[in-house]
Amino acid sequence: MSIKMMHHVCIQTEKYTESLDFYTRILGFEVISETPNFHNRDFNTWLKLGEFMIELQTPKQGDTLNKWSNLNEGIVHMCFLVDNVEEEYDRIKSLGYNSFKIKNGKVVYDVEGEKLMKIKAPEGTEIEMRDTDI
Template sequence: MKQIHHICIQTTDYHASKSFYEALGFELVQESPNFHTRDFNSWLKLGDFYIELQTAKTDETLTGYTKHAAGPVHFALYVEDLAAEVQRLETLGVTFLPKHGGNIYFVVDGHLSKVQAPEGTIIELRDTFLIQ
């Protein structure tokens, strides 16, 4: 294995989720409408990392996201200037998950912020690497 290629995220509001990830800096590189009984199956790219964004299959109902389920809870993106990125996303109306009274807070070895996508996925923003 060499690196993570992509994660797949399902959404009930395709256009809102696509706009959200584009606001985070992802570029839409492929959009396939009517893909194997899904309204959309698309690929968004940030650096060498991809999100496969898809809607439910016809006659399938997706359950709501919860961070209390087994499996991935969130994914993290590295940003060079956390304060500037948070300010930019605040002006775009992105949903933050504040803690300790603010959108940026300190953890053991640095600061972070968490935002939530329209489908519920939690994305952590960090300006430091945990593992050296």
């Protein structure tokens, strides 16, 4: 097989400033490059965490993006493995971020004996965090 690894996910957003803050300050990604006026877009920015990257971009001028829905076909969420989900929840909440998905009245909940939580990024991307590998 010639595929070596997953390189990046591209996320478009009409809430660029809020999304950039979320991925850098809340999730800890580093800005690798930020290019203004990129092919009819206000910004195209590369973010990196470990070996994984996100290409964060604004829509092309004049375009209006469709809002995220879990009824969309294709990728529904992305997941990050953390050391401890409860501690990660406390850390993120202490930074003032509080857009968490609630299930059965809980932010951190069990799925088949494993703890996880989901966060909604400013542009609508659903992000799962778990502390157990599959």
